[in-house]
Amino acid sequence: MPGHQTVRAAAPIAAVALSVLLGVGSPVALAQGDDLWEDDAWGEESWDDDPWEDDPWEEESGLPFDLEGFFEAAGGHHIRNNRVTDKDYNLAEARLQLDMRGDWRRYRFRVRADGVADGVDEELRGELREARVSFPVGDRLDVRAGRQILSWGTGDLLFVNDLFPKDFESFLTGRDEDYLQAPSDALRGTWYGDAVTLDVVWTPVFEPDRFVDGDRLSYFDPATGARTAESLPATAPDDFPDDGELAARLSRRVGGVELAGYLYRGFFPQPSEQIGTADQPRLTHARLNAYGASVRAPVAGGIGNAEIGYYDSVDNRDGKAAPWVPNSQVRFLLGYTRELIANLDLGLQYYAERLQDHDELKARWMADEDYLPEAYRDVVTVRLTYSMWRDDLIWSLFSYLSPADEDYYLRPSVRYRASDAVTYTFGGNLFGGKDRHTFYGQFKRDSNLYARVRFRF
Numbered sequence: 001m002p003g004h005q006t007v008r009a010a011a012p013i014a015a016v017a018l019s020v021l022l023g024v025g026s027p028v029a030l031a032q033g034d035d036l037w038e039d040d041a042w043g044e045e046s047w048d049d050d051p052w053e054d055d056p057w058e059e060e061s062g063l064p065f066d067l068e069g070f071f072e073a074a075g076g077h078h079i080r081n082n083r084v085t086d087k088d089y090n091l092a093e094a095r096l097q098l099d100m101r102g103d104w105r106r107y108r109f110r111v112r113a114d115g116v117a118d119g120v121d122e123e124l125r126g127e128l129r130e131a132r133v134s135f136p137v138g139d140r141l142d143v144r145a146g147r148q149i150l151s152w153g154t155g156d157l158l159f160v161n162d163l164f165p166k167d168f169e170s171f172l173t174g175r176d177e178d179y180l181q182a183p184s185d186a187l188r189g190t191w192y193g194d195a196v197t198l199d200v201v202w203t204p205v206f207e208p209d210r211f212v213d214g215d216r217l218s219y220f221d222p223a224t225g226a227r228t229a230e231s232l233p234a235t236a237p238d239d240f241p242d243d244g245e246l247a248a249r250l251s252r253r254v255g256g257v258e259l260a261g262y263l264y265r266g267f268f269p270q271p272s273e274q275i276g277t278a279d280q281p282r283l284t285h286a287r288l289n290a291y292g293a294s295v296r297a298p299v300a301g302g303i304g305n306a307e308i309g310y311y312d313s314v315d316n317r318d319g320k321a322a323p324w325v326p327n328s329q330v331r332f333l334l335g336y337t338r339e340l341i342a343n344l345d346l347g348l349q350y351y352a353e354r355l356q357d358h359d360e361l362k363a364r365w366m367a368d369e370d371y372l373p374e375a376y377r378d379v380v381t382v383r384l385t386y387s388m389w390r391d392d393l394i395w396s397l398f399s400y401l402s403p404a405d406e407d408y409y410l411r412p413s414v415r416y417r418a419s420d421a422v423t424y425t426f427g428g429n430l431f432g433g434k435d436r437h438t439f440y441g442q443f444k445r446d447s448n449l450y451a452r453v454r455f456r457f
Helices: 012-025 056-061 168-173 358-364 441-446
Strands: 004-008 065-078 089-104 107-118 123-137 141-149 183-192 197-203 219-221 226-228 245-254 257-267 273-276 281-284 287-299 302-313 329-341 344-355 376-388 393-402 407-417 422-433 448-456
Touching: 089 448, 123 183, 219 441, 422 441
Parallel strands: none
Antiparallel strands: 004 123, 065 089, 065 448, 089 107, 107 123, 123 141, 141 183, 183 197, 197 245, 219 226, 245 257, 257 287, 273 281, 287 302, 302 329, 329 344, 344 376, 376 393, 393 407, 407 422, 422 448
């Protein structure tokens, strides 16, 4: 995996345990999102971490960069018996992050890297989160090149036109939400016109999602009709430049209304297409073109948003390819957020997927028909956030509820900022459902409770 270097450790669990004890000895970290980037109105990374002018900190210190970071210890334990996985826990790690930022003339750079002692994988590894440079070209164009975090769209933990890589294992096991966004090695340009803004992102080699593969979470395999922690080997397309990705967004603000159109050319983020031989099958990513639009505007004392996307499965446009090649889809999202009372915020979303050529898929389906994907799947989300003590204590509940699948995923959490340097976070990933083969129901035995303590410096 790009940006990951792994060295086996003899006793990583002991190191994690020691780190937890040290962390609890001097309990904050962060406000939500780790302040590692600022969200703009579109819910994406801001281009400017600071103004283009000289940094006053730099003038005082005489150094060409600013260095900060954090140390974090985290652990998560299953609350249900899971006979498929090897361990009773799916999160046990100590993490050190260093974040270096600086500028030289009109060039700004940032390097952000993690060192992790992982008790689940029993390894020490390095993870390069960012290594990029930003600079203006003329008065209307900004360029950012290198390893970077990319995101756009209007959804809250739901993605329609955001096809940049995600790390779902981190999200489903209890790491900070920042780690849901996986890095890309990409070139991004933003052109500011008088009426519109155009963003174009080119990723020379496809960056897939970091998907559930049985390492930390078991999942349902329709071929065997049972949960498993084993997965077929997956191969990501990696021929340069044929297997690159191109994404674009054209946006405009009209009064208080934000409008955007989206375009994507690349691959489905998660592997499903089966290749290889019958004796040695493996998975790869089917080609994908996607087109979409979004709108966001003030509504009834809050903010409303809507987003739609069409997923064109290039290798299965008529629905007659092998059943493991994804069908084309239409996806849409409606959302609304507002403050109910002082310090209590409510967010609601309705998300749906409409599978194209479902009858063709049904005719080609080779597994048990009970496991056939539905033509229409929907999800309702509810976010409740209550803050106390000048935001030093924040209670949160994010709920995914699927009427079609009759399953759910609950993400309760409480975060206490004990000081400017130390934050405690406690939470859970709670799955359930009527059937074991549905999207959230398959993770029922992977439900966990987790705790994190972070010290920032």
